[in-house]
Amino acid sequence: MKEGNTDAKAVVCAEQEITTLQSIACGGTGGELTAVDAKDGKIVRIRPYRIDSRYTPEELAGSLWELEADGKTFTPPMKSAPNYFALAYKNRVYSKNRVRYPLKRVDWEPGGDPAKINAANRGKSKFVRITWDEALDILEGELRRVIDTYGPMSVLCIGEDGHRESKDLHAGGGMHATLMSKLGGYTRETRTPDSVEGWYWGAKHVWGSGSNKGLGMIAPPQTGYNSWNIIKDITDYTDLVCFDAGDWELTQNYGSQFWSRLLKFWEEIGKEFVIVDPFCNYTAVCHETMKWIPILPNTDTAFDFGVMYVWITEGLYDKDYVDTHTIGFEKVRAYVLGEDEEGVPKTPAWASERCGVPEWTIKAFARNVAKKVTSHAHFSSGSVKTPYSHEPGRTGAYLLAMQGLGKPGVQQLHLNASSMAKENIARSTSAPFSSINQCRMFYPNAQSIPRTMIASALQTGKATWWGSPCIVYVDTAEQFQEFNYPAPAEQGGTKVHLLWSEKPCNMNCWDGGFNYQDAIRTNEVECFVTNHQWLENDSLFADLVLPVTTCLEDNDSMGSSMIVSMRHAGLTPPACERVGESKSDFEIACELGERFGVREQIDLGMTQDEWIKYGFDQSRLTEEITWEEYQEKGYYFPKLDPNWKQLPPGMRQFYEDPENFPLDTPSGKIEFWSQALADNFPDDKERQPMAKWITGGPAEEGWTHDESLWGERCKDYPLLITANPARFRVHVQGDDIKWFREIETCKVKGPDGYLYEPIWMAPADAAARGITDGDIVKLYNERGIVLTAARISERIMPGSVMVNKGSRVDPIAPHIDRGGAINLISPTNQVSKHCKGFAVTGYLVEAEKLSQDEYDGWKRDYPEAFARDYDPAIGINYNSWVVE
Ligand SMILES: Nc1nc2c(c(=O)[nH]1)N[C@H]1C(S)=C(S)[C@@H](COP(=O)(O)OP(=O)(O)OC[C@H]3O[C@@H](n4cnc5c(=O)[nH]c(N)nc54)[C@H](O)[C@@H]3O)O[C@H]1N2
Ligand SMILES: Nc1nc2c(c(=O)[nH]1)N[C@H]1C(S)=C(S)[C@@H](COP(=O)(O)OP(=O)(O)OC[C@H]3O[C@@H](n4cnc5c(=O)[nH]c(N)nc54)[C@H](O)[C@@H]3O)O[C@H]1N2
Ligand SMILES: [Mo]
Numbered sequence: 001m002k003e004g005n006t007d008a009k010a011v012v013c014a015e016q017e018i019t020t021l022q023s024i025a026c027g028g029t030g031g032e033l034t035a036v037d038a039k040d041g042k043i044v045r046i047r048p049y050r051i052d053s054r055y056t057p058e059e060l061a062g063s064l065w066e067l068e069a070d071g072k073t074f075t076p077p078m079k080s081a082p083n084y085f086a087l088a089y090k091n092r093v094y095s096k097n098r099v100r101y102p103l104k105r106v107d108w109e110p111g112g113d114p115a116k117i118n119a120a121n122r123g124k125s126k127f128v129r130i131t132w133d134e135a136l137d138i139l140e141g142e143l144r145r146v147i148d149t150y151g152p153m154s155v156l157c158i159g160e161d162g163h164r165e166s167k168d169l170h171a172g173g174g175m176h177a178t179l180m181s182k183l184g185g186y187t188r189e190t191r192t193p194d195s196v197e198g199w200y201w202g203a204k205h206v207w208g209s210g211s212n213k214g215l216g217m218i219a220p221p222q223t224g225y226n227s228w229n230i231i232k233d234i235t236d237y238t239d240l241v242c243f244d245a246g247d248w249e250l251t252q253n254y255g256s257q258f259w260s261r262l263l264k265f266w267e268e269i270g271k272e273f274v275i276v277d278p279f280c281n282y283t284a285v286c287h288e289t290m291k292w293i294p295i296l297p298n299t300d301t302a303f304d305f306g307v308m309y310v311w312i313t314e315g316l317y318d319k320d321y322v323d324t325h326t327i328g329f330e331k332v333r334a335y336v337l338g339e340d341e342e343g344v345p346k347t348p349a350w351a352s353e354r355c356g357v358p359e360w361t362i363k364a365f366a367r368n369v370a371k372k373v374t375s376h377a378h379f380s381s382g383s384v385k386t387p388y389s390h391e392p393g394r395t396g397a398y399l400l401a402m403q404g405l406g407k408p409g410v411q412q413l414h415l416n417a418s419s420m421a422k423e424n425i426a427r428s429t430s431a432p433f434s435s436i437n438q439c440r441m442f443y444p445n446a447q448s449i450p451r452t453m454i455a456s457a458l459q460t461g462k463a464t465w466w467g468s469p470c471i472v473y474v475d476t477a478e479q480f481q482e483f484n485y486p487a488p489a490e491q492g493g494t495k496v497h498l499l500w501s502e503k504p505c506n507m508n509c510w511d512g513g514f515n516y517q518d519a520i521r522t523n524e525v526e527c528f529v530t531n532h533q534w535l536e537n538d539s540l541f542a543d544l545v546l547p548v549t550t551c552l553e554d555n556d557s558m559g560s561s562m563i564v565s566m567r568h569a570g571l572t573p574p575a576c577e578r579v580g581e582s583k584s585d586f587e588i589a590c591e592l593g594e595r596f597g598v599r600e601q602i603d604l605g606m607t608q609d610e611w612i613k614y615g616f617d618q619s620r621l622t623e624e625i626t627w628e629e630y631q632e633k634g635y636y637f638p639k640l641d642p643n644w645k646q647l648p649p650g651m652r653q654f655y656e657d658p659e660n661f662p663l664d665t666p667s668g669k670i671e672f673w674s675q676a677l678a679d680n681f682p683d684d685k686e687r688q689p690m691a692k693w694i695t696g697g698p699a700e701e702g703w704t705h706d707e708s709l710w711g712e713r714c715k716d717y718p719l720l721i722t723a724n725p726a727r728f729r730v731h732v733q734g735d736d737i738k739w740f741r742e743i744e745t746c747k748v749k750g751p752d753g754y755l756y757e758p759i760w761m762a763p764a765d766a767a768a769r770g771i772t773d774g775d776i777v778k779l780y781n782e783r784g785i786v787l788t789a790a791r792i793s794e795r796i797m798p799g800s801v802m803v804n805k806g807s808r809v810d811p812i813a814p815h816i817d818r819g820g821a822i823n824l825i826s827p828t829n830q831v832s833k834h835c836k837g838f839a840v841t842g843y844l845v846e847a848e849k850l851s852q853d854e855y856d857g858w859k860r861d862y863p864e865a866f867a868r869d870y871d872p873a874i875g876i877n878y879n880s881w882v883v884e
Contacts, residue, residue: 020575021049021634023166023558023568024086024551025255026730030166030560032080032256033568033635034087036552041577043090043552048080051566054633063566063637065644067235067265074235074265076565081257085730091737092550093579097534097877099547100580102135103127106883108543110138112145112497114523122521122528122541123811124864126883132581138544140595142527143183146498152184153447153487156454156496159503161191163731165533169611170554172502172531172585175602177446179589182598185445187485187496190469192452192837194510195415198384198393201835202691204476205674206397207405207651208663214474216393217378217414218405218651229649230375230417231262237409239372240272244300244396246378247281250727255563263287272372274365276303276357278722279760279802280795293365294797297720298386298708298842299355301693303362304395306351308336310366311402317370318404325658326401328673332690346693354693354710356799369399373409376400385724386842387696387705388832394691401670406655417650447487449496450836452511455519455828457485461495465836476664479834480680497526502585504530504538505732508809508821511838512828514784517541517814531585535878536808537732537821547582554584557612559635569621570635571612686832704829707843709799717781717844719765719801723822724841726804735808738873748789750776752855755872756789757807757820759847762798766790769848776850779803781843783825784815787850801847805840810876812858812865819876 017039024046025031035049052060066075107125109116118125130138146154157177164172180186193200199216210216234241252259263283267273273290275283284292295303311317312333322329331340338345348362357365376399378384384393403410411417448469449457457463463485468474487493499520507513520528520541530542539545551558552575559569583591586603593599606614616627625636641647653661662668666676678689686694686704695708706713709720725731728740740746747755751774759777771777773792778785779801788803796802803822810819817824823840831837859866868880 017044020573021570022046022552022572022575023560023570024089025083025166025560026085026092026163026733027254028163028166028171029255029563030558030568031086032082032560032564033570034080034082036575038576043093043576046082046087046089048082048087050079051076051568051637052078054635055637060637062639062642065566065640067232069235069269072265072269074262077261081261081565083253083256085254085734085737088734088737088739089550089552091739092533092734093552093576095534095736095877096871096874096879097536097736098579099532099535099539099545099582099878101129101547102132102581103535103545103547103882104130104135104138105543108527110142110145110527112149112526117523117526117543119521119523119525122543123517123809126881127535127545128883132583135544135546136591136595139529139546140592142498142529143592143596146526147183150497151492151494152180153187153492153494154497155180156187156189156449156499158189158454158499158501158506160188162194162503162509163733164503165551165733166558166560167551167554167556167584168558168615169556169608170549170551170584170586172548174502175585175589176500176502176531178602179593179596179598181445182593182601183596185447185492188446188448188469189451189454190448192450194385194451194838196384197831197835197837198386198389198391198396199378200393201479201687201831201837202384202390202393203397204479205665205671205677206394206401207670208665209476211414211416214476215416217416218400218412228644228647230411230413232645233409233411233649233652234271234375234413235266235269237373238271238375238411239409240274240369240374241266241377241413242369242374243273243275243277243283243377245277245384245392247277247279247283247724248377249282249286251725252563254730255560256565258563258565260286261565274368276300276365278720278797278800282727285795293357293361296354296356296709296797297722297800298388298392300392301395301691302346302351302354303357304392304399305336305346305693306348306355306357306359306362307366307369307399308332308395308402309346309351310348310363311370312336314367314370316367317402318407321404321407321655322402325654326670326672327667328671328690331673332398335690335692356797369403373407374403375409375411375413377413385838385840387707387827387829387839388686388694389837389839390687390831390835391691391694397670398672398691401672404655405670406651406653408652411650445492447485447491447493448483449485451506452830452836452838453485454506455512455516458496458519458522458524459515462486465830466834467836476676480676495524497524499525499528501528501530501538501542504532504542505536506538507541508537508732508806508823511823511826511840512783513809513821513824513826514815514817515828517811517824521814531588533582534736535881536735536876540809540811540881546588547580548588549578549582549584552576553578553582555608555612557615566637568635568637569619571631681834684832684834687834702833704832705827705839705843707827707839713781713844717846718799719845719847720799721822721843721845722796722800722802722841723805723826724802726806729804729806732806732808735806736874736877741873741875745791748774748791749872750774750789752776753872754818754870755875756787756818757803757822758791759788760791760793760796760802761847762796762800763792763794764798765801765847766792771847771849776855777847778850778854779822779825779845779847781825781845783828785817786820786822786825787818788820801845808875810865810868813862816858818865
């Protein structure tokens with residue numbers, strides 16, 4: 001066997017096996033060092049790689065961390081621990097669902113003539129193969145036409161930020177915007193604070209901006225980007241780790257198996273775990289010391305107030321800390337004790353009626369947490385992606401504040417806490433050489449629409465929001481600025497007419513997917529283009545689909561930035577030959593740039609190899625390794641700060657010295673009650689200056705949501721749904737991996753042989769509806785119908801159901817989907833009035849057994865939907881949608 005990436009050049013050998021080293025993770029963050037073996041240009045296998053293969057123990061020494069406790073040591077493994085997606089990635093590259101050639105929808109013609117757009121057929125009519133020349137002619141022509149007719153801002157570039165495969169030079173998401181910025185401007189689809197809505201809109205007003213310049217999860221501002229040594233601090237001092245939403249066995253392993261190993265280590269050294277969750281999730285079932293407390297979705301606020309009631313009445317919180325480190329506690333105290341104008345004590349009995357957790361469990365939990373040194377684990381947390389998620393975000397922060405946040409062992413374990421020490425490779429953000437990406441993004445000559453408001457902006461021609469016009473992770477005060485779409489005409493503002501996506505899964509990852517489909521199915525959208533590796537989700541609604549390479553086909557560099565055993569950087573030449581006629585997003589933008597005479601401004605006149613060298617030159621790697629040595633080895637583990645163990649973990653400095661290490665809240669302290677919110681949004685009953693139990697209500701009364709068990713809508717839709725990421729997908733990615741699809745928690749085979757997305761139901765809820773295991777279940781609310789199949793289990797809290805997000809869209813008819821893409825029926829409204837962002841879990845649905853009559857009726861009325869080529873091992877695929 002020969003190893004291929006000893007230099008940056010593509011080495012694809014025809015005769016023998018060639019091994020390249022790669023870093024695969026479908027979150028964009030990079031994964032572990034992984035070896036990919038290929039023969040005749042085709043991948044044969046993917047396997048872990050010994051990280052000491054090309055470095056001696058002495059050379060690696062400065063890069064290795066170790067944690068010690070109870071005479072046990074925990075270190076990175078010498079054999080890398082790739083995530084299971086990476087090891088299965090051959091299935092992704094050669095998926096039957098790969099887009100091999102440029103495709104055009106059969107009944108759409110360029111030119112903007114409504115009679116030839118056939119908008120209503122988006123998501124229905126099939127595609128035909130065209131050549132690259134034809135595809136680029138069409139796209140160039142359409143861009144020129146809409147720019148001439150409406151101005152450049154009529155082009156909406158979707159997917160400027162978000163996940164996707166881990167790539168660097170070839171990463172999509174900014175290339176169309178780069179091109180458009182050279183052609184006079186565009187409309188930016190700005191990311192909303194996904195992953196962290198509740199922290200962002202809630203907790204930031206309690207403890208300040210938090211890590212990563214504004215995620216809203218803890219980290220004192222003085223540590224800048226990351227929150228170091230939280231893992232070490234928990235290892236050293238914490239007795240009890242509470243997972244209040246957050247399935248770390250599931251979600252933390254998408255880049256590596258690091259978190260599985262760490263939880264096992266913590267278990268071995270005697271840490272106690274408690275998980276408060278509607279689902280007895282993978283973390284709960286994988287660890288013996290785990291206690292599961294079932295709770296109804298989106299009722300954590302009630303639970304938290306019940307806990308606070310116990311602490312206040314029994315004197316079980318850190319009064320000194322609250323006196324010296326916080327302000328406004330007396331208002332929250334009055335609310336909890338019922339000594340305010342509402343006059344309702346938030347007793348455990350009150351909480352129990354709302355969250356479904358028995359009163360005595362709430363008391364026991366409260367006393368247990370108070371007695372032990374406790375940290376709370378929120379990766380980003382299910383409970384913070386719900387309607388009014390700012391409330392659990394804030395009560396989550398209150399609980400930590402009442403326990404003396406920052407004290408040894410009292411930490412918030414969160415998505416940026418996985419950094420062992422000062423081992424960032426990049427000067428900024430996720431990809432190791434994101435300098436390459438950064439110089440492409442956030443162009444000033446754009447108007448913007450938040451991602452969660454695109455459908456309504458297309459439908460109503462306008463949008464208003466508070467926040468930021470570009471990247472979401474900004475200072476708290478930016479939440480008080482108002483923005484509008486369209487931007488003023490003198491700034492070039494105009495309605496959008498051409499959609500171009502480099503992340504084509506909004507209908508499946510964002511909110512109100514059926515509504516998004518409706519918005520695309522109008523003649524206002526004259527042209528919809530996607531760049532994509534796989535023919536799925538938004539691409540099924542496109543007019544033009546451009547085939548994209550996977551991360552294993554490009555000449556690129558990559559590395560891992562988070563959630564891995566050890567951060568690394570590496571050169572990743574192509575592991576195999578390209579599939580079909582695919583090109584990277586970068587190459588597509590360059591070729592179009594050529595046609596518009598701006599190519600030089602996009603590739604800066606550099607070859608791909610020169611770009612890779614440029615990425616290295618911009619990174620911190622230059623401080624530790626020469627380019628020549630790096631090229632020879634192919635990968636590198638940056639050195640840790642030799643004093644990393646002394647770095648103050650999380651909020652330790654604030655804890656020890658709040659005067660000299662203030663938070664970036666207006667008062668510098670933790671704010672139980674926010675004057676800034678009171679001043680800026682005095683009439684916002686949904687997000688008041690302090691957290692409250694908010695259930696919403698009818699729109700006529702000014703409520704954004706009626707998604708609780710205490711309103712009117714629950715009479716029709718009585719089940720609360722949990723819709724979090726899937727163990728066997730990363731968001732929408734990987735739904736076609738045949739090695740996973742046969743696992744019984746991944747898909748359920750319906751009586752018709754179709755592999756449906758599982759709906760987890762409690763036995764009592766299923767029995768009440770006459771549903772038995774394996775039945776096709778029609779899951780619905782007034783937004784539409786999604787088909788699933790029953791997985792009946794005690795693992796789910798009665799009164800709630802669980803369907804993972806991200807199963808691929810398979811349209812039967814408007815507002816009826818067979819694929820189980822759960823976000824199609826999620827709320828279309830924002831988190832709350834002044835908080836743009838999605839509410840994609842914790843909303844109301846009803847489930848019923850799909851009758852044979854209804855099934856037969858659909859089959860009769862929509863024969864084409866049932867006649868699509870279907871392969872259970874893959875699901876719907878390229879052949880289902882492309883005519884010969
Ligand atoms: N119900 C529910 N919804 C959720 C969540 C939840 O918990 N529940 N979680 C939310 C969270 S936290 C997040 S971060 C979002 C994630 O949402 P996204 O960031 O949208 O997630 P991905 O599935 O990674 O989407 C990537 C898309 O880009 C495509 N793609 C991958 N690589 C490339 C590339 O190189 N070029 C191009 N052109 N395309 C590429 C993929 O096929 C896929 O369609 O989902 C959110 N939605
Ligand atoms: N395999 C896999 N891993 C991933 C991803 C993926 O798509 N697939 N996505 C990645 C990304 S971008 C992110 S942001 C993270 C997300 O990581 P997390 O934030 O940890 O994921 P969530 O789905 O938000 O929350 C997971 C847990 O919260 C529970 N939960 C849901 N609603 C509630 C509630 O109302 N109250 C309580 N107490 N619990 C609730 C769910 O049952 C689930 O066990 O994962 C990352 N890792
Ligand atoms: Mo996320």
